[in-house]
Every structure is written in structure tokens, then in C-alpha cells.
Amino acid sequence: MVKLTIDGKEVVAREGQTVLEAAREAGIFIPALCYHHEVKPYAACRLCMVEVTRGKRTRFVTSCDYKVAEGMVVRTDTEKVQKCRRMVLELLMARCPNLPQLQELAQILGVDRVRFPEGDDDCILCGLCVRTCAEVVGLHALGYESRGFHRRVTTPFDEPSEECILCGACSYVCPVEVVPVVEEDGYRVMERWHKKSRLVACTKCGKFFMTEDELKFLQEKTGLPEERLKVCADCR
Ligand code: FES
Numbered sequence: 483m484v485k486l487t488i489d490g491k492e493v494v495a496r497e498g499q500t501v502l503e504a505a506r507e508a509g510i511f512i513p514a515l516c517y518h519h520e521v522k523p524y525a526a527c528r529l530c531m532v533e534v535t536r537g538k539r540t541r542f543v544t545s546c547d548y549k550v551a552e553g554m555v556v557r558t559d560t561e562k563v564q565k566c567r568r569m570v571l572e573l574l575m576a577r578c579p580n581l582p583q584l585q586e587l588a589q590i591l592g593v594d595r596v597r598f599p600e601g602d603d604d605c606i607l608c609g610l611c612v613r614t615c616a617e618v619v620g621l622h623a624l625g626y627e628s629r630g631f632h633r634r635v636t637t638p639f640d641e642p643s644e645e646c647i648l649c650g651a652c653s654y655v656c657p658v659e660v661v662p663v664v665e666e667d668g669y670r671v672m673e674r675w676h677k678k679s680r681l682v683a684c685t686k687c688g689k690f691f692m693t694e695d696e697l698k699f700l701q702e703k704t705g706l707p708e709e710r711l712k713v714c715a716d717c718r
Contacts, residue, residue: 486554501545501556502530512558513567513587514546515574515657516608521617523547524609528570529587533557542566568593577601583658604660605635611652611661621645621699623675624652637675647695648672648679665690684714691715 484495488505495504500523505512516527525544532545535555542563545556557563568591575584576598584606588594612624612635623646627636637643648670653661664671670693671678679693691714692700700711 484550484552484554486550486552486556488556489558495550499550501532501534501543501548501550501554504550505532505545505556505558510558512545513571513591515583515606516610517546518610518614518655520655521610521613524613526608527574527606529567529574531563531566531570533560533563564591567591572596573598574606578603578606578658580604581606581658581660601631603634604658606658607633607635608657609635610655610657611635614651614655615646619647619649619651621647623647637677640676642676642678646672646675646677647699648677648693649696682712684717685709685712686717687714689714689716 484497484499486493486495486504488508488510491508491510493504493508495507502512502514502517512530512532514527514530516524517530523546525547528544530545531542533556534541534543534548536551536553571584571587571591571593575588575593575596578584579596579600579602581604612626615621615624623643624635624637627634637646650663650670653663653672661672661674665681668681668690669678670681679695681690682692682694682697683690697708697711700706701708
């Protein structure tokens with residue numbers, strides 16, 4: 483166990499935990515858009531910045547990928563930290579001016595104007611979709627294209643990815659909900675990734691519950707016969 487102080491509160495964290503995880507468990511709010519406990523931290527959004535003092539040294543770190551240490555003193559709401567977060571949020575809002583999730587955060591953090599030229603993107607480049615596809619699903623259907631201002635997440639060559647099974651995991655983790663999944667006329671559609679797959683019905687209740695691509699993927703992965711996989715979780 484590791485003892486540290488966060489905002490004056492004594493916190494006992496587990497070895498290997500990040501400052502963000504320890505703070506959350508202690509009920510202390512730190513904004514974090516690119517963090518998800520199921521994937522490795524990537525520290526892309528920079529919103530989780532905190533001030534950390536170890537010994538005589540104080541520095542700013544991203545709390546989602548900074549590990550707790552014995553005796554560490556963390557401050558999550560100093561004026562410098564708040565200023566830094568507001569600047570980061572302003573930059574995100576300039577890139578994506580129409581995201582309600584950012585506007586909500588702006589109210590919490592006290593951002594009332596954006597001083598940078600506005601773009602018209604809707605992706606904050608947190609990379610959660612890319613990392614979830616790779617680390618959780620075990621596929622590489624998504625990746626980054628270009629650099630700097632033009633950087634974006636897309637499928638290889640902007641074409642429907644052969645690897646994508648339309649499982650919807652990327653949609654589930656997207657913190658700004660810009661990867662919608664639609665199910666209509668027996669198909670699951672993810673327009674953002676130019677992908678459509680026929681839905682498979684449960685052989686017991688008849689409810690659509692997975693795509694043909696998911697079924698094929700599971701068959702290859704588990705070696706189980708099709709009839710065993712074509713039963714939904716409720717009927718299993
Ligand atoms: S949550 Fe830490 S940088 Fe995004």
C-alpha cells in the first residue's frame with residue numbers, strides 16, 4: 483500500500499495505481515477525457531494535469547499515467563493547475579466547437595470564451611477508439627492519419643476496414659459520442675468507418691444480437707461451432 487496526500491487528504495492507494503485512479507477512489511474530481519481503465523493510458527487530452535511534489539521537487543504531470551508514490555503530495559486544484567486545464571480545454575473547444583461534453587466541462591472549469599480560431603472537427607483525438615480496438619478487441623481496424631492540425635482517426639486508407647467486425651466497442655468508449663452505431667433493416671451500420679454488416683439473430687429468442695463479422699471472428703478465435711455461438715447472452 484502507498485500513502486500519499488491529495489488536496490490535503492490522506493489517501494491510501496495500491497502499488498502501481500495512477501494518481502488519477504487514487505484520486506477517483508478518494509472521491510476527488512479530476513477531468514479526464516482520454517482515460518479508460520480497460521486500456522493503457524495515453525495522456526492525449528492533457529486535462530488531467532495535477533501538481534505533484536516529491537521531496538523538494540514540484541512538477542506538473544498528467545495524472546492518468548503518473549504512478550502514486552509513498553509520501554507524494556498531489557494538488558489537483560491550485561490556480562496554476564486550473565489555468566493549465568482551462569487552456570487545454572480552450573484548445574479542444576477550438577478544434578471541436580460543437581461538442582456538448584466540452585461545453586459541460588467548460589462550465590465546470592470556468593471557461594467562458596475561446597481565444598483560438600475555431601475549426602469544425604468533432605474528434606478530440608483521445609485515441610480511446612484506436613486503443614480499445616487494439617487492446618481490448620485485439621484488432622487494428624482504426625489508426626491515425628496525418629500529423630499536427632490534420633491528424634485524425636480513421637480506417638486504413640479511409641476505406642471500410644477488413645478487420646472491423648462492427649462490435650461497437652469504439653462507439654462505447656468514445657467520450658464525446660461521435661461514433662454512432664445504427665441498427666436498421668437487419669444491418670448494423672457505422673458510418674464513420676464506412677462499415678455495414680448483416681445482423682445475426684439468436685437461434686432461441688430470435689433477437690438480433692451480433693454481426694456476421696463478429697460471428698466469424700468468434701468462430702476463428704474460439705473454434706466453437708456456429709450453433710453454440712448463435713445464442714444470445716440472455717438465452718445462454
Ligand atoms: S486523461 Fe490524462 S491526459 Fe487525458
